Amino acid sequence: MKIAVVCANGKAGKLIVKEAVDRGLDVTAVVREENQTAAEKVIEKDLFDLTAADLEGFDVVIDAFGAWTEETLPLHSTSLKHLCDILSGTDTRLLVVGGAGSLYVNSEHTAQVMDGPDFPEAFIPLARAQGKALKELRTRNDVRWTFISPAADFQADGQRTGRYLLGGEELTLNSRGESVISYADYAIAMVDEAEKGGHIRQRISVVAQ
Numbered sequence: 001m002k003i004a005v006v007c008a009n010g011k012a013g014k015l016i017v018k019e020a021v022d023r024g025l026d027v028t029a030v031v032r033e034e035n036q037t038a039a040e041k042v043i044e045k046d047l048f049d050l051t052a053a054d055l056e057g058f059d060v061v062i063d064a065f066g067a068w069t070e071e072t073l074p075l076h077s078t079s080l081k082h083l084c085d086i087l088s089g090t091d092t093r094l095l096v097v098g099g100a101g102s103l104y105v106n107s108e109h110t111a112q113v114m115d116g117p118d119f120p121e122a123f124i125p126l127a128r129a130q131g132k133a134l135k136e137l138r139t140r141n142d143v144r145w146t147f148i149s150p151a152a153d154f155q156a157d158g159q160r161t162g163r164y165l166l167g168g169e170e171l172t173l174n175s176r177g178e179s180v181i182s183y184a185d186y187a188i189a190m191v192d193e194a195e196k197g198g199h200i201r202q203r204i205s206v207v208a209q
Helices: 011-022 075-087 121-137 183-196
Strands: 002-006 026-031 041-044 060-063 093-097 144-149 153-155 164-167 180-182 202-208
Touching (some): 002 011, 011 026, 180 202
Parallel strands (some): 002 026, 002 060
């Protein structure tokens, strides 16, 4: 299986690359600057400079793009649109590192995590930007995409336990009533989805077991 990880030098990207490399998969890191990942194969290009030819032949492309500042938040939509456009009509699957703010908290799917009174105000713009990107992604019937939301508490330096629960559109709690997952366990779930998943044109979510 051939996998490309876009924005691989980020915190999530590095761990996803490491997880895939440790499993013996054929991994290419797509980075803007010098490769800092465990991948031996590298495409050194800005995401927006990638072409259809660059991603030809990959079974899975993992989008680990992230933006956090007010002026860069719209890039969640434009970067995802660019990747969709160059993968349009191909068999390559596009797996997207998503956010938790757009997960639903009721069965009617009328209320989202970001709407809650306890949701940190500082993260609302990011959650809205990622939610907008997901809404736009749902219109793409020409791409074999999967959007993977982490738990509400997404811990960059959390432990790798090797265990997680798979959820869907709604916020899922573990047996301790928690919505938490480490980047390392999220990377396991991401590579599992790359290898075995069939959630085409669906949003799924993961939480620590």
